[in-house]
Amino acid sequence: MRYVHVGAQQLDFAEFYRESKDACLFAVLVSVGDRDVAQDLVDEAFARAWASWRSVSRHPAPAAWVVRTALNASISRWRKRRREVSLPDPGKVVTLAARQAGTGSRLDPRIMAALARLPARQRQVVTLRLLLDLETSRTAEVLGISPSAVKAHLARAIATLRTDLTTERQQEKSS
Amino acid sequence: MNDDEVITAVREQRDKVHSHTPVEEIISRGRTVRARRRIPGAVMGLAAVAAAGTALAFGLTGGHGAAPARSTGTIRTTAFTLVEHANGTATLTINPNVLLKPRTLQSDLRRGGIPAMVTTGRFCSSHPSPAGFRQVVTGQRSSPDTMTINPAAMPAGTELSFGYFKLSSGQETGQETVATLIDTNSYTCASTAPIVWPGEGHKMVVHGDIVATITTGGTRP
Numbered sequence: 001m002r003y004v005h006v007g008a009q010q011l012d013f014a015e016f017y018r019e020s021k022d023a024c025l026f027a028v029l030v031s032v033g034d035r036d037v038a039q040d041l042v043d044e045a046f047a048r049a050w051a052s053w054r055s056v057s058r059h060p061a062p063a064a065w066v067v068r069t070a071l072n073a074s075i076s077r078w079r080k081r082r083r084e085v086s087l088p089d090p091g092k093v094v095t096l097a098a099r100q101a102g103t104g105s106r107l108d109p110r111i112m113a114a115l116a117r118l119p120a121r122q123r124q125v126v127t128l129r130l131l132l133d134l135e136t137s138r139t140a141e142v143l144g145i146s147p148s149a150v151k152a153h154l155a156r157a158i159a160t161l162r163t164d165l166t167t168e169r170q171q172e173k174s175s
Numbered sequence: 176m177n178d179d180e181v182i183t184a185v186r187e188q189r190d191k192v193h194s195h196t197p198v199e200e201i202i203s204r205g206r207t208v209r210a211r212r213r214i215p216g217a218v219m220g221l222a223a224v225a226a227a228g229t230a231l232a233f234g235l236t237g238g239h240g241a242a243p244a245r246s247t248g249t250i251r252t253t254a255f256t257l258v259e260h261a262n263g264t265a266t267l268t269i270n271p272n273v274l275l276k277p278r279t280l281q282s283d284l285r286r287g288g289i290p291a292m293v294t295t296g297r298f299c300s301s302h303p304s305p306a307g308f309r310q311v312v313t314g315q316r317s318s319p320d321t322m323t324i325n326p327a328a329m330p331a332g333t334e335l336s337f338g339y340f341k342l343s344s345g346q347e348t349g350q351e352t353v354a355t356l357i358d359t360n361s362y363t364c365a366s367t368a369p370i371v372w373p374g375e376g377h378k379m380v381v382h383g384d385i386v387a388t389i390t391t392g393g394t395r396p
Contacts, residue, residue, distance in 0.1 A: 014198045021194040029192060043196050043204065048360060050205030052332065055358060058303050065361045072360070111188050130182055131189050141302065144363040162181045169176070 013053050017046055020063040020132070027127045028070045030115045037074070045070035063132045064142045114164040122157035129154055250283045252276075259287050268321045269352050271390040275339045289326045290334035292357070298338025299364040301357040304384035305333045308356040312386055319379040319388050322354060334359055340368040342389075353387040 021042070029038040045066045049056045059065045118126065121143075128139040129150070140147040248259040254273040257280075258266045265287055269275065277293035284291040292299060310328040312335070315321050324335065336357045342349040351368050369385055380387045 013202075017198050017201060021196070022192055023189055025194045026189040026192040039194065039196070042194065043201060046196075046201045047204035047208050050202050051208040052358070052360070055303065055305065056361070059361060060302055069360050107188055107191055108184070111184055115185065115188075126185070130185050142363065144365040158178050158181050161185070162176050162178065165181065165184070166176050 012057060013050055016049075016057070016062060020066065021046065023131050023133075024063055024066045024070070027067045027131045028074070030112065030127070030131075031071055031123065032074050033116065038070075041070035041074050042066065044073060060141050061128070061132065061134050061138055064128055064134065067127060067132070110165060110168050111161075114161050117164070118157055118160060122153050122160070125150055125153040126157050250287070252279060252283075255280055257283055257287060263327050264323055264325045265289060266321060266323050268318075269388060271320060271350050271388070274341075275352070277337075277339065280337065284335070287326075289324055290329065290359075291337060292334055293337040293339070294364065295339045296341075297364050297366050298340075298353050298355075298369055299336045299357055299362045300355050300369070300385070301362045305330055305356050305358050308384040311335070311356055312354055314379045314381060314386050314388075319390075322386060322388070329356065332359055333357060336362070338368070342368065349390050351387055351389045353385055355385045 024045070025038055025042045028042050029035060032038050032041065048069055049062065049066050056062050056065050115123065115126065124143060125139060128134045128142060129136070134142070136147045136150050140150045143150070248261075250257040254270050254275045256266075256268045256270075258268075260266070265284075267284075275293075275295065277295050281291055281293040284293070307328055307330055311325055313323045313325075315323070329335070333356050336355050338353045340351045340353070342351055353369055369382075369387075378389050380389060
């Protein structure tokens, strides 16, 4: 019976991994800006999720757990290296990420830069609501804020993105 | 460009990125993570023994000036008293009349072999809570400010989260210290006290995997 249980758990994790790995990678890429770094962080976070799958599978949003674990690890790495490496410019990094991410399709550097420029809380809400497709109530539970706050942050984020992208399109047309 | 077009544009970017790492590679890496965790468990046990030894040494040398007074296995400040027992458990007593300095309590708990995160005006918790909280923290209803902590019962990858809140309602004031067990890899923090105690007095409240010592009914100075 024990082997059947473990096998079912593996299958459950494999399905979760297959369904969420791309969205998690993109969510982390938006924040860290480098495709290779994002891939390594996400792989490590999924490995940790597998190692604690019994508890992670009961998390309200396991994909959000993976993204946060990856970003926490990113902060730890940065803290370790901050005396040696200066922080990269977000605009340049996302442009690089857009080039690096090419697996056939190129990312739009304007959208990546606009996402990277969002304030942290707005970017967290965009990640959970738009990238991981969580409901408002689940997003609120994961972030520990109210559903109305989630809606407000999302509305502000979309307004900021719309302004950024519209301005850039107008500049392109005029030039 | 309307809102729907913005959302579609963002999701189109997401759909262009693909991870090609096979699940077998992730699981193999996960096994390494599990193996790494088993080692810190053993080291933590040794650290607790070493910390107890350190506390003993402090007890012999005593304290000076503003430093907390220490006796054998005891750290005493105006805000709290932490007593380490020979069986590996520790008793934490909070003084409700003195403002707690979170960093001091956190570092003293860690020095006593108890991994902890102490916050003021904020409380961090995991959903779901790691199993075993009732084995780690026990309260004494006869002494609402005292919690007994058994660090040996803490599962690997967990730590104790303490949140300290000053309460106020009209002219009345109070304070609340809340504790729970969290998964260090997965927790969220909120700025509201998780337990609302409507009555006046001095209570210890156990609610699910949270224990709180609450004092209400004081008068605003």
